[in-house]
Amino acid sequence: MKRYNRSHFKIKSLNQEKLFNKICKQFELYNIKQQENFVQFEVDETDADKVEKYLLESNTTIEQVKHNGWKRKCKNFFKKWGIIAGILCGIIFYCLQYSFVFRIDVWGCQNIGQQEIVKFVNDQLISNFKPNIDTEKLELELKDNFEQISSVSVAIIGQSLVVNIHEAVLPEEMQGSFQPIVSDYDGMITHINLIQGTPNVKVGDIVQKGDVLVYPYVADGEGQVMPVLPRAEIKADVWLSENEVFYEYQIKQERTGRKIECGTITLFGLEIYSNLSDNTFENYESEKTSFYLTQNNILPFIYSKITFYETKTIEIIRNFEEEKVELFEKLRQKVLISVAENEIIKDEMVSVKQGGGVYYINLILTVEKDIGEGYGYIFPQS
């Protein structure tokens, strides 16, 4: 028998040897130790009660009995009716409450209101008792009452009633109002391939950005107007332009690299510290920056830094004829940003106007672009 399943006795006896001789005829004894007036010994936990009874019958004084082992602990535990009753009540309560649904979860709602579904399901439920909930019937009722629902599944998971909804995908015509196709650029119409809708322009028309190209409706023989999604491929010669001004003579202020820095520390507008030094520059620019010295707002110290940069005046004299090629290329690159890779540049025109040493350069590229390709914009009704 393992040691941890033994019971420990501490007794007081006048003739201990005789006592042990009697006990050992019926039970096995372990670790018998004599200590002053007491004797300690151990017996198997299963024999403990019998030994104790025997000791009492033989008028032996039992000073202490200590039971070890899980068997005895279990035995003692099952004698504690209060705890057992509590556990039983807990189990019963858990089993009872597990039979009820306490929450309704709705998944997959995008356009349908989640609260609306929850309210509907709550109204349909006779009780929250799980066996009384007919999920198939709930599914049918949900489908019948909500047109937007394409498919629905209702399941009881734990203590939740999960309603999983798949909303119906409505055709585009039912989703919202249509907008006309409008021009994205200024230009001249060169090609129209109308698929759907009513055209507002024809080949050769000059249009401006924002002009309506195709209206979002069609009219039948009786004059009935029916809204449709406008579709068309429309191409136009678009004029893309950029301007540049060139000065032959210019005066500029340039920093020399010398600078003077000074600063002040203020608290609630009062100057606490100042390091203002004299600005000795004849021509200068100044920059001022301020920031809080501390992160908290208890003492908002503000440090203001002023930097004076010395400047000098320089004259720039340029020659237009020498720089015009570079200038035109720069302008061209600016225009080409708006040109897509597959678009054809039909024409290129540069105009230069001069007056008092100033040149106004204008570059115009004629590009064939799709200006109203695709569909009219749709704005959902909601």
Place this chain on the structure above:
Amino acid sequence: MFNFYEEIKSQLKKAQQNLLASYTMVNLSGAILYVEGHLGLTVLSPSLIAFKIKKGRVEVEGEGLFLSELSLNTLKIEGKIKRVEEF
């Protein structure tokens, strides 16, 4: 299982076997004394444990002695065993 003591006894003559029927005692390094065939305790103290055997008595002297096991005819003494004497 091979029984060492029984094997020794079986090799003796019957008369001798009757003499050996009293007790068996094994001393393991002076730390454990195992006894078979005791007839009851007579003294139990940390320095002396005595028990009866057939036709006599055995005294075990030592320090910190205690009976680690006691049953109807076997016992096991543990502690510092200094002397074992049969009377």
